[in-house]
Amino acid sequence: MLRTALLVAGKDLRQRLRDRSALVIAFIAPFVLASIIGLAFGGDFAFRATYAVADADRGPVATGFTDGVLASEGLRDLVTVRRVEPGEARALVDRGEVDAAFLLPAGLSAAVQAGRPATLTVVSSGENPIAGQVARSLAEAYTAELAATGLAVATALDAAGQPPTEAGARRLGERAAATRLPAQLVEGQVGGRTIEAANYFGPSMAIFFLFFTVSFGARSVLAERRQGTMRRLLASAAPPGGVLAGKALAAFTLGTASMLVMWLATTVVFGADWGDPVAVVALTVSSVLSAIGITALVITLAKTDEQAEGYSSLVVFTLALLGGNFIYLAQLPELLQRAALLTPNGWALRGFVDLVADGGGLATVALPVAVTLSVGLVTGALALYRARRMVMA
Amino acid sequence: MKALVMAGSGLRRLARDRLALFFLVLLPVVIILIVGLAFGDAGSERLPVGVAEEGAGRLGSELRAELEASPALDARAYDDAGALGKAVRRGVVAAGVVVPAGYDEALRAGRRADVTFVTDQTRPAPAPARSAVAAVVARQAAEVKAARLAAETARVPFDTALARARALAATQPQVRVEATTVGGREDALPTGFNYTAPANLVLFVFITSMAGAASLIEARRLGVTRRLLATPTTAATILFGEALGRFAVALLQGLIIFLVGWLVFGVDWGDPPAALLLLVTFALVATGVGLLLGAVLGNAEQATSIGPPVGIALGMLGGCMWPLAIVPAPMRAVGHLFPQAWAMDGFIALIARNAGLAGITRQLAVLAAFAAVLLALATWRLRKTLVG
Numbered sequence: 177m178l179r180t181a182l183l184v185a186g187k188d189l190r191q192r193l194r195d196r197s198a199l200v201i202a203f204i205a206p207f208v209l210a211s212i213i214g215l216a217f218g219g220d221f222a223f224r225a226t227y228a229v230a231d232a233d234r235g236p237v238a239t240g241f242t243d244g245v246l247a248s249e250g251l252r253d254l255v256t257v258r259r260v261e262p263g264e265a266r267a268l269v270d271r272g273e274v275d276a277a278f279l280l281p282a283g284l285s286a287a288v289q290a291g292r293p294a295t296l297t298v299v300s301s302g303e304n305p306i307a308g309q310v311a312r313s314l315a316e317a318y319t320a321e322l323a324a325t326g327l328a329v330a331t332a333l334d335a336a337g338q339p340p341t342e343a344g345a346r347r348l349g350e351r352a353a354a355t356r357l358p359a360q361l362v363e364g365q366v367g368g369r370t371i372e373a374a375n376y377f378g379p380s381m382a383i384f385f386l387f388f389t390v391s392f393g394a395r396s397v398l399a400e401r402r403q404g405t406m407r408r409l410l411a412s413a414a415p416p417g418g419v420l421a422g423k424a425l426a427a428f429t430l431g432t433a434s435m436l437v438m439w440l441a442t443t444v445v446f447g448a449d450w451g452d453p454v455a456v457v458a459l460t461v462s463s464v465l466s467a468i469g470i471t472a473l474v475i476t477l478a479k480t481d482e483q484a485e486g487y488s489s490l491v492v493f494t495l496a497l498l499g500g501n502f503i504y505l506a507q508l509p510e511l512l513q514r515a516a517l518l519t520p521n522g523w524a525l526r527g528f529v530d531l532v533a534d535g536g537g538l539a540t541v542a543l544p545v546a547v548t549l550s551v552g553l554v555t556g557a558l559a560l561y562r563a564r565r566m567v568m569a
Numbered sequence: 570m571k572a573l574v575m576a577g578s579g580l581r582r583l584a585r586d587r588l589a590l591f592f593l594v595l596l597p598v599v600i601i602l603i604v605g606l607a608f609g610d611a612g613s614e615r616l617p618v619g620v621a622e623e624g625a626g627r628l629g630s631e632l633r634a635e636l637e638a639s640p641a642l643d644a645r646a647y648d649d650a651g652a653l654g655k656a657v658r659r660g661v662v663a664a665g666v667v668v669p670a671g672y673d674e675a676l677r678a679g680r681r682a683d684v685t686f687v688t689d690q691t692r693p694a695p696a697p698a699r700s701a702v703a704a705v706v707a708r709q710a711a712e713v714k715a716a717r718l719a720a721e722t723a724r725v726p727f728d729t730a731l732a733r734a735r736a737l738a739a740t741q742p743q744v745r746v747e748a749t750t751v752g753g754r755e756d757a758l759p760t761g762f763n764y765t766a767p768a769n770l771v772l773f774v775f776i777t778s779m780a781g782a783a784s785l786i787e788a789r790r791l792g793v794t795r796r797l798l799a800t801p802t803t804a805a806t807i808l809f810g811e812a813l814g815r816f817a818v819a820l821l822q823g824l825i826i827f828l829v830g831w832l833v834f835g836v837d838w839g840d841p842p843a844a845l846l847l848l849v850t851f852a853l854v855a856t857g858v859g860l861l862l863g864a865v866l867g868n869a870e871q872a873t874s875i876g877p878p879v880g881i882a883l884g885m886l887g888g889c890m891w892p893l894a895i896v897p898a899p900m901r902a903v904g905h906l907f908p909q910a911w912a913m914d915g916f917i918a919l920i921a922r923n924a925g926l927a928g929i930t931r932q933l934a935v936l937a938a939f940a941a942v943l944l945a946l947a948t949w950r951l952r953k954t955l956v957g
Contacts, residue, residue, distance in 0.1 A: 270751040299751055327714075
């Protein structure tokens with residue numbers, strides 16, 4: 177039986193590898209897609225923007241923004257400032273010549289110093305939303321500093337309880353303006369480790385294509401039955417169990433190879449780090465088994481080839497859609513997020529992502545491994561039962 | 570006339586194929602629905618944000634309470650930064666706010682204490698969430714700064730000064746930041762269904778055309794086209810019929826998504842005649858690709874298995890999965906080597922900026938050039954397989 181299994185597996189694998197489309201699905205497509213995502217979202221490019229400043233104020237508050245914020249040490253190399261007339265700022269943004277524009281109105285400094293309300297306008301275009309958001313954050317951070325300085329002076333004067341001398345008030349103002357806000361919002365990343373885009377999308381794309389890669393195993397059972405080669409195989413006294421085991425083995429080998437090649441490729445090319453190797457292998461094996469079990473069960477439920485083809489595409493795309501391999505689950509309604517956990521690929525993806533973000537070993541992925549393994553064993557056993565009956569019939 | 574009959578028979582075969590209908594209609598609509606929900610209007614609802622303030626002291630708890638009170642945010646408490654990080658990664662909350670341990674102490678002692686805004690860099694948090702959190706943090710920091718200055722200069726206890734600062738903060742005049750966007754409408758980049766509907770139209774019309782090459786290969790392999798040639802039908806008619814059939818499928822799918830987007834998801838396609846012209850031009854490009862693949866690929870299996878991944882890859886490059894505005898410039902340039910990016914540019918201009926026909930002439934011209942070259946190549950190759 178083992179001999180039969182190995183012979184069948186070897187033949188199936190050779191047959192698959194001769195077909196270039198199998199190579200595309202198993203090895204090339206997942207890597208290319210993950211690379212595109214990696215290049216699109218990889219952090220290797222520095223943020224750069226050109227901002228127009230229309231300064232109709234020409235007072236200290238406006239200068240504080242242009243010199244103190246836009247030309248500050250942290251931004252000087254990233255932001256190019258173009259001084260423009262108030263009338264032309266919008267047109268420049270509209271034509272895409274600058275990424276965003278700041279309009280500092282006439283009388284801004286006077287208003288701030290006198291404690292009157294004022295408005296600073298940021299003009300951005302949808303062409304470059306990130307530069308627009310950065311511009312808005314810069315302006316908001318600056319007005320927050322202005323407000324804080326005003327509040328600090330007012331509070332200090334109020335606490336002193338006596339009307340200040342003019343010099344005293346000015347000293348207070350200078351002192352308040354000299355200190356930055358004591359707490360600010362800084363950017364942080366999820367997880368204890370730095371996450372590279374390739375770490376995310378490598379596993380995600382590998383899992384997405386895994387289902388296509390392994391479905392050939394069960395499909396070839398149908399094909400052999402239709403072509404009559406299955407009957408001839410069994411006539412040669414090959415045990416049916418061995419034939420089926422061989423087909424499963426071939427699918428398992430190709431599926432595992434596809435995942436491992438993706439791991440290797442993203443590691444070598446993008447310097448990705450999928451995490452603890454033992455955990456990666458365990459999760460890979462259990463994911464491949466669940467993919468084989470599900471596709472096999474779906475295909476054995478079909479009566480004809482066309483049905484098998486249709487059912488498996490339907491199930492694979494539905495699972496990919498729900499599991500979050502195709503789109504990202506962020507901000508989906510909670511119900512749909514939970515639906516991801518009804519799919520083995522959703523669990524596998526969660527396991528791989530946890531491993532990348534949280535580190536750790538087998539313990540990190542224990543639950544995803546257990547779930548995908550059980551799915552694989554249960555669906556695989558059901559499929560085997562049905563496949564035996566099909567082969568015998 | 571014969572070409573029309575050929576195209577019609579192709580369409581009838583398609584209508585009986587339930588699997589094809591799934592890919593043609595159901596899958597795009599479901600994806601538009603799900604992705605549209607995911608990237609829905611950020612302004613329309615309160616954004617879920619997680620807050621972890623373990624050991625941050627009184628000012629930390631107060632900051633959390635302020636975040637919870639913010640009308641723009643739906644702030645939820647988390648026990649620690651680890652659990653919060655997981656929630657952000659899983660998309661349970663759009664972003665996280667971590668108030669560091671010792672926050673209260675540091676601020677009282679006159680030191681800095683920064684609050685971390687935790688995002689998943691692979692899916693940036695919506696800008697309004699960051700703005701709202703930053704505003705709350707800045708408000709509290711301003712009060713602390715004021716209290717410190719007052720405590721130092723007037724020699725009053727910090728807490729007394731803080732209470733004064735809070736009372737005064739309400740009466741302080743504000744310098745407001747007004748954010749405006751140029752262009753006809755409020756948002757130059759469409760959100761929600763207004764983005765996912767055109768994106769999936771472009772994505773799926775292309776994928777369907779590529780996968781549809783399978784039937785052409787099958788017809789060639791079975792000798793259907795050669796047998797047609799034996800009847801008094803010229804090669805040109807056969808080619809035209811094939812092209813017409815592919816074009817009808819592409820256009821039909823595009824129209825279905827167009828109508829479902831408009832009627833079900835409320836997508837505003839801008840100038841409808843211009844959008845339809847764009848759709849027709851893109852359908853011609855897709856037809857050209859389908860015919861070309863049908864001419865050069867060896868077997869039908871190759872077309873059905875290569876179509877989806879290649880279509881998805883080109884869709885990613887062309888801005889169907891995410892707006893090209895958010896990727897680095899080189900990636901944007903690479904994307905514009907393919908028709909998808911031009912079609913998306915056109916739809917975005919129509920939908921978001923209300924550009925009329927005149928505003929998308931460049932995109933239409935580029936797509937027409939794509940279509941002309943692809944159709945010419947495909948005809949030349951197919952003619953060789955038929956006659957040569």
